[in-house]
Every structure is written in C-alpha cells, then in structure tokens.
Amino acid sequence: MTATQSTLDYDVVIIGAGISGIGAAHYLRAEHPEKTFAILESRDAIGGTWDLFRYPGIRSDSDLYTFGYEFKPWTDPQSIADAPRILDYLHGAVADDNLADKITFHRRVLAADWSDDTQAWTLTVAQTDKGSRAKPATITTRWIFSGTGYYNYEQGYAPTFPGEDTFAGQVIHPQHWPEDLDYRGKRVVIVGSGATAVTLMPAMAPDTEHITMLQRTPSYIIPVPREDPLAKTAMRVLGEDRGFQVNRKRSILQQKAIYEFCQRFPQAARKALRKINAMQLPKDFDVETHFNPPYDPWDQRLCVVPDGDMYKEISKGQASIVTGKIKTFDATGIELEDGSHLDADIIITATGLNLQLFGGMELTVNGTAVDVPSTIVYRGAMLSGVPNFLTAIGYTNSSWTLKIGLLCEWFCRVLSHMDKNGYASVRPVAPKVMDTRPLLDFDAGYVKRSIHLLPKQGDVDPWKTTMAVSHDVKNLRKGAVDDGFLRYEKVIAPAGTSS
Template identity: 50%
Template sequence: MTNHDFDVIIIGAGLSGIGTACQIASQHPDKTIAVLERRERLGGTWDLFRYPGIRSDSDMFTFGYKFRPWVDYKVLAPGAAIRDYISDTAAEHGIDEKVHYGLKIVAADWSSDEARWAVTAVREATGEKLTYTCGFLVSATGYYNHDAGFLPTFPGSDQFDGQQIHPQFWPEDLDYAGKKVVVIGSGATAVTLVPSMAGTAEHVTMLQRSPSYIFAVPAFDKISAVLNRFLPEKLVNRLARKRNIALQRAIYVSCRRWPTMMRRFLLAHVRRQVGPSVDMANFTPAYMPWDERLCAVPDGDLFNALKAGEASVVTDQIDTFTKTGIKLKSGRELEADIIVTATGLQVQMLGGLKLTVDGEPRELHDGLTYKAVLVEDVPNLAWIFGYTNAPWTLKSDIAGEYICRLLAHMEDNGYAVATPRDDDASADGGGILDALQSGYVQRAKHTLPRQGSRGPWKVTMDYGHDCKMLQDDPIEDGHLQFEARRPALARVG
C-alpha cells in the first residue's frame, strides 16, 4: 500500500475542484496540493456529459472564475468550451501537474492523534489501493452520482424495440438522423436536447409530466461586445459580471417576493416567443417561479423548433412503453425510434465516500453546515456546494477564498485543527435546499446537510450576504474552535 502525504487534498477535478486548487496554489504557494480525480480527464460534469447541445445554464461572465474571467461574448457556452476553459485554467496555474487520475475515493478518516486525514483511494484500472494523507481535505465532487442517473421504473420498458438512452451516458456514435425521438423530461437537459436534435431527427417530442418555467436569453452579449470597442476588455468583463449578478438576484428576489406578478411576466414572455398556435398549457407550471429552477434557452431555440414544426411538447402521464413507442394515460400513442430519459440525477454527497472521525462514521445530514463550507463537528473538512439560484461558480469562488483565509489564519496562529461547533443549539432541522421543490432535491433530503436557524449555520443562497461572511467577517467567531499545531509528520511521496 503506497502512501502520499500533502498539506491539502482536493477531491474532484471539475469546475469547483480546479478553481479551488488554483486559489490555494496562488495564495499558499508553500503548501503541497493534490487533486484526486476518478476520471481519466479533468473537467468533471463538462467531461462526463456529452449529449447534443450540452451547455451552461448560466451566463459565462458569472459562471466563469472571478480570478480568470471568461473572454468570449457567447452567453451560454457549449460544454466542450467549458471543459477547455477549466483545462486551460489548470495549466495556467500549474494544477494540471497536481491531478492524480483514475482514483475512486472510497473513504476518508480523520485522526485526532495525528491531526490528519487518511484518504483511501482505489485505482479503478488495476484495483490497487492507495492511501493519501493530508492536513486539510476539500470535497469538490459536486452533488450527483456519476455512476447512475435517476431513472424511474416505466411499465413495459423492456418491450420497446428501439434505443433507450439516459443523457448521463450518451453514446458517442448515436445516429438519430431521420428518426423519431421522444425526450422524457422538462428540465434543463430536456430543453437543451430537443432543439439540438430537432432538424436532424425526423421529429422530436418533449414528453413532460408537468411544465417548467422557460425563458429565452440572448445567445450573444451584444452590449459587452459594443463596449469592448471603447473600453479595456478586463473592465468590460467586470462590468458584465456585476450587471449579470445583480440581474440574476433581482429576478430571483422578485419571484420569491411577488410570485404572482412574476408568474404572469414569465408566461407572457413565453406567449410572445411561441406565438398563438402553441398550447400554453404545455408551458404553464402548477407551481410558482423558483419553487423549482428556471430553464434558460439561448435565442429561444426551443421555441423556434416548436414553431418550425420540428419539435413538439406533450403534457401527459405515461401508461406504458410499447414495442414502437409510448402509450399515454390519455390513450394517445407517441411513436419513437429513440427514447431519451432526461429524468434527472441521483444526488450523492462527497462522491459517495465513507466519512469517519477517529473511526466513528459521520454522515453529512447528521450535522449542520457552517457558512455552507465546513461541517459541524468534522475537523479540517471543506465541501464545495454552489448556488441553486445563481451560477454555481459564484459560490465555489468565494468558498475557495474562505478556505485560503482559513488556512492563512491557522498558519499565522500555529493552529493545526479547525472544527465548527454549534454550542448555541441553533439547529432547526431544516435541509439546505428546502426552498426548492425539485424532484432531485426531494429525493435527496435524507442525504443533504442541515442548516441552522441563524448565524453561520444558516444557508441564505445570497451572493452578497455570502461575500461579506466569507471574505470579510473574522475567521474566529466563537463557533469555529481551533487546536494548536502538533509536531510535524515525516513526509513520504
């Protein structure tokens, strides 16, 4: 069994993991860092998902890293471009040389005697087991299971003679030209797939149990492109980022504060996009805006496919799959050569690893999240969890800044251990995503951490609030307990 010891280990080489590693490497060049990645390439989500049209669902000025601005004026970037951006960022900061590939992380155990984490990894290609040790551990694995997407049991699914595909495992050689395609789902993946396949396929039908709120955004940022003729690119990017952060927050707050008014606004927007010939029942959700995430479509591509007759939307319940398609509860049958089950993801915390403290099992949902970065009663562990009501990277960026501040504070004061403690009994038992009614959230309530009723234990999903808390508020606040440094261990590897 091989041993490797580092100051900081980051699990996951996706958007959050690479960003956090770059921040730590920049702010703490003296610290040794390792990034452990299960796949054979970095990129995380943007390397795993390969379905047609995959792209960001947030504008790239706010989805890109603050420390390395996105420099293209395309608003919603394709997945391949995002992966290249992550890869280029890693190379620019020397993080590409610190990534250890092909490692499935199965366990992490904290030793109070040694003040270190022991991380157990399995090299999947050979079955070899390795142990990595570190003083500080960061989980940047996202929140879904890479091994399996969510797939409901559909009656008669074994009868269907065509192909059934989940977007998480898209075949690279799939030929859908001239074929009838049914996409089951109404979320971000479905509204991306339908217009991307339309035109090549004979026809694409989006089959939904219930509608989602969908709005069109410009595919190209014309304002920033014009400003760049007169102003430096860095200034233009900074202005665009501030503008978009403010706009996103305003939309979210308006939806929560004036849901009926915003519902009318969003539905009127759809009516203008689809025209009078499309049934608005297919675009009128039963819930209020931001009870579930909104879906963005660039330049209204979904609406254009519908108006062109290349795609259609059906709202109904599935009775059974048949040999040639899907029979609906209404009695209608949808013919299909290919059925795409865009039915969501399986939530999984910490990449599914077994977490223990001094040999005692710990589950994330048993503790509170501290500043939505650390975990109650778990020493020297950070987990990166982005926003659900704003671009993910906004939160991962400032979480990385906080980790850098915390490491500097520990170094300056001779601390080896930092552990959040809820001595004020602020727990209220609520989950961190209770405001969302999305299916994947409801299915994952038993796995997600809890939040408190006040202070650093409460999750606000508010970028402005979090910037102050993570970037400006004192590190020592009475809730984070520190222990002095112990004798250094000999380094191996």
C-alpha cells in the same frame, strides 16, 4: 506518532478536477504557495460535468461571466456557452496556474478517516484505470477540499416505466450518451422537462423526423441571448479585463433582481413568463397547458433557452411538447393515460440526477462513521464536528461558481489564521439548541428524492446556508474566521517532548 509537516503527504488534497477543484487549486497557488496539495480525479480528464455529459447541445444554463472564475476573464463571445468552450476555458485555467502536474487521474477516494491524535486525515484511494488490479493506497493530508459536486457521476436517476422492456427501439439516459447514437430521420421522444430536455430538443430537432418533449409537469422557461450584446459592447469599449468585471457585476445584479422579483411577486412573475413564452410561439399554441407549472417561479430553477432555439423548432413543426402522464411503454412508443400514443424509435429519459455527496466516500472521525444527515453545515462550507473538511456546494438560484470562489477565499483566510497561530485543525461546533431545516431549500425532484441523505442547515448565521452573493461577500470574504463557533486545535506533542 505525531503528524508534522514532514510526515504528511500533503497539506491539502482536492477531490475532483472539475470547476470547483480547479478553482480551489488556483486560490491555494495564489494565496498559499507554500502549501503542498494534490488533485485526485476519478475519471481520465478534467472538467467534471462538462466532460462527463456528451449529449447533443450540452451547454451552461448560467452566463459564463458569473459561472466562470472571477480571476480568469471569460472572453468568448458566447455568454451561454456550449461544453467544448467551457472545457477549453478550464484547460486554460489549468495551464495558467501550471496545475497539470498536480492532477492525478483515475484516483477515487473511497474513505477518509480523521485522527485527533495526528490531527490529520488518512485517505484510502483506489485506482480506477480499466483493468487495474492495484490495491487501494493510503494518503495523509491535513485538509480535504471536496470539489465533487452533489450528484452521482456513475448513474443518473432512471425510474422504471411500465412496459419499458417491450419497447423495440433504444432507451437512452443523457448521462450515458452513446457516441454512435444515430437519430437522423428517427422519431424521438424525450421524457422530461428540465434543463437537459430543453437543451436536447432544439439540438436534435433538425436531424430527426420529429422530436417530442413529453412532460408530466411543465417548467418555467425563459429565452436569453447566446451572445449578450451589452457584454460584447463592454468588452470592446473597456477591454477584456475591465469589460469582464463590468459584465460580471451586471450579471450578478441581474440574477439577483430576477430571483427577488420572482420570490416577492410570484403571480406577476408567472404572468410575465407566460407572456414571454406566448410571444415566441405560434398564436394557436396552448401556452396555458405546456408552459404553466403548478409551482411558483424559482421554486425550481428557471430553464433558459439560448436565442429562443426551442421556440423556433416548435414553430417550424419540427418539435412539439406533450403534457401528460405515461401509462405504459409498448413496442412502438409510449401510451399516455389519456389514451393518446407517441410513436418513437428512440426514447430519451431525461429524468434527472441522483444526489451523492463527496463522491460517495465514507467519512469517519477517530474511527466513528460521520452521520452526515445529523450534521449542520457551517457557512455553507464545513460540517459540524468534522475537522479540516470543506465541501464545495454552489448556488442553486445563481451561478454555481460565484459561491465556490467565495468559499475558496474564506478557506484561504482560515489557513492564514491557522498558520499565524500555530493551529493544526479547526472544526465547527454547533449550538446544542438550534432549529434546522433542509440544506437545499429547493423543490427540484432530484433534491426531494434525496433530502434525507443531506446535512442540515440552521436558521441563523453562520449556520444558515445563504443563496445571496452580497450576504456571502460580507461573511465569507470579510467576516471573522474565529467567531466562537470554530474550535481550533494544535498538534499535541507526545509525552516527554517539547511542543
């Protein structure tokens, strides 16, 4: 049977109703209103990360002028925004494009199989409603847009610590924050030093007896204003739309300048960051121990602290940082290898994420499983040998959404090219000989733990996954959509029929 427009359920199925999936739906609405599409969301609400995580103080670590969409100005005074404001913004985006009826909640894509015969995907979709006994259904679609991010929503990274079962208090992972957790007047220890830990410490500190961030390895931390005075001035003088565009361009250039300075002059950047930290902390604070990572700046992502909130709680004596290695948990807290002890009523294991691509669904092409680690990513968007499948992975050195927007623009341009020429599918074909390297050239623990599960990138365009906005503007927004590496195909008519 031949898959034609009339026999397919959809032109595009978007998986995930987070910031990537909602963005993709906007671009389809704007650039290809004739296309049919659906958004399948495994949870019961939109927002992805911003609805899943419920721990105190959760916020962005990128400014919203770049983390927000180019097509929807961010007008809230907070530049580094908390999760409720981001969710309000995303709900506004859904309303602006009338997307509510396009989203089906409690639907998890378990598997997707591509058929060359039909030039289409067949998805196996399960209902995730609590108590549902419905059998998985099948959906056919020409394209899949995977907006699932790259970590496991079901389970965060939770290493087992010696003696953990002897601890008399509560052990909490931020990805599974209890709604009824009462930490007022309690002694709290946060295990970790990344973005989650530096968010939790100042948010919880005022209500605790004392809170300690226990880090094995320090992170680079930089203060930023929660409300950017220059951005507010631009919005007031130029108006919301023009002010937003100015703020967005300035933020892109600022992010680029900081990243390139750190990469070109790591020792100078290290020295500057330590000096900034020292200026914010008490004079006797041991900056050399607690704010001096063994790696160079931007080998891992910089952690931002809005309005220096973490420094303020340390200066008040309400919070502290301890750098050391855990020997064991015990009934009353944590014993360190140096013999010291951290008393605790609650221990929060801010130990990171588990990577997971495509929401964990299984991909097959003509019945053969796709070996994802052996594939090579084309333009940061498609997998070699896999037709009509786009995965949305944003920048690691800048705002995630900057890359997603450019990927969506490229996707729409490809769709236009296919419609014009009568093509049904396209797949990247990698050169037989090409040097490869890990997809995410990033030193973060959650990446290193799972790098063997990820596809590769090449060492030259268009197989090199760039982290530069200017490069991607040239290649994704303006570059050719038929560059010799893409194999376009039409639907093959059955024998005895006209094409």
